[in-house]
Amino acid sequence: MRTVFFFDKSRAKAEKLMKFSFWKKASGFELDSAILLNSDALREKLSGRKNDVLIAFSDGADIFSPECFPETKKYFPQMLIIVIGKDGTYSAARTYFISGVFDYLIYPFEESVLEQAVYRIYEAQGEDYISVLKLKADALIDNIFLGGGQEKFIIREIFDQIYRDWNNDHVNCQIVSEKAKSYIYETLVERKPWLEKFLYKPDFYHHSGFSLKNRDELINQWVINFRDASVMVKKYQMIDDKLVYRIGKYVVVHVDERLSLDDVSAGVFLNPSYISHIFKKVVGMSFVNFMTEVKIDRAKVLLKNPDTRINEVAYTLGYSNQEYFTRTFKKKTSLTPLEYQKMLIARGWNIH
Structure with missing residues (x-):
């Protein structure tokens, strides 16, 4: 105190x-x-x-x-x-x-100005505490890179320690947990930079003011966000195969561009026919289908921002028109992009 x-x-x-x-x-x-x-x-x-x-x-x-x-x-x-x-x-x-x-x-x-200053004092209190949580945080990171499955158990262990060490002070516990969440996100992205394209960054960073959540709400949000990370790592771990690594990495890195088989071929200096053959052989899906999967997963992240319009997402991802993007998105998800965005907003998952 x-x-x-x-x-x-x-x-x-x-x-x-x-x-x-x-x-x-x-x-x-x-x-x-x-x-x-x-x-x-x-x-x-x-x-x-x-x-x-x-x-x-x-x-x-x-x-x-x-x-x-x-x-x-x-x-x-x-x-x-x-x-x-x-x-x-x-x-x-x-x-x-x-x-x-x-x-x-x-x-x-305004009152909010002083509130922000006081909030930063809370942040200063928790800066050095991340090192105390490092073992448990690293256990969560390792589990994610192994494909997940233990997220909820490890996250509860992390929160048990935070609430014990900070005497159940809800404000301090939330501040510290948000710091830890950011540390874990930054470590994930540092180890696999392409992952940044498939995780909604505001989900992993604290937000201004004293908008308090109870312990279960914080845990549930962690579980949702880090399970998303596990799913993405598991889904795209096949691009780590040395035979298709250059190809897969080029697609995920350049997902926010207009991509075709010829574009990727020129980017990785490989014959288009070879790319189609080796990718199907190693990954088990056609290269074109892989590119579409990557685009749609990226679109889901962009749609988490409630201020983003559908045509902006289509343009960002290099689709020639919004109608074609909408058809492709619905074919993969059974929802139109607008329906998907409204679903997220209804669930309260959107964060500025």
Whole structure:
């Protein structure tokens, strides 16, 4: 638990901040009701405090002004300080951040601005914790590359540890779990860069604000997202075969382009007839069918963004017209692209 202190010579602005609604959801923070009105009271109360938060209003002529802040910070080296001022110049902001301010906000601002700053404090708390989860996170990664099957079990183990280590604090647990999720995604993509084309990146990164989910909701979302990863790895692991690796890799890397057998042939310097023959022999499906599968799997990812239009997806994937893309998509999925997108939105799987 971090204590949040306020410094405001006028008192009124700090009182307004203390009434912001998001504090009720910020369970890792406790507001100190005694607003500090001058530098003497500040030093007396905060001397020796560690890991707490100070939100300080500056009128430009006090100890939190850009000129004085570097010296002021020396008195409170281990506190996270958010300065709120009116000087929006680059030089002022640069001085603050070089001197170690956690954040600098220009007053006045909406409640969401301070909420974002406080959210970043949560993030800072969990930065180093990923190393603690590394063994379990790596176990999930290994399982995905082996074709999956144990995702739910491993994910529950990860959440058991997070909630145990963070004393069931829901905000901290969600922040840490989101950090871990991003780490796992980044490792997957680092090891198999083509995988980035077939996973919807916003599914694996945290989102602004205190939009809290309970433990089961977080686990279920992890299971959905990482099972998707397992399916893609298992489905396209055949392109790791040395006989078709260059061919398959070229298709997945260039999926967002108009592709034909001749295009791939020119790209990998192999005869079109040879590509068709060897691909059918090794993979068990025609090369044209493989290209279509790759295109449709990529389309499913693009359609997860509710703001993306069907014609934009068709254009991105190199289809000559939207009607042909729609027919191809429906043949593979039994749904039109629009029906598929509406289904995702109804299930709440779309994230900006």
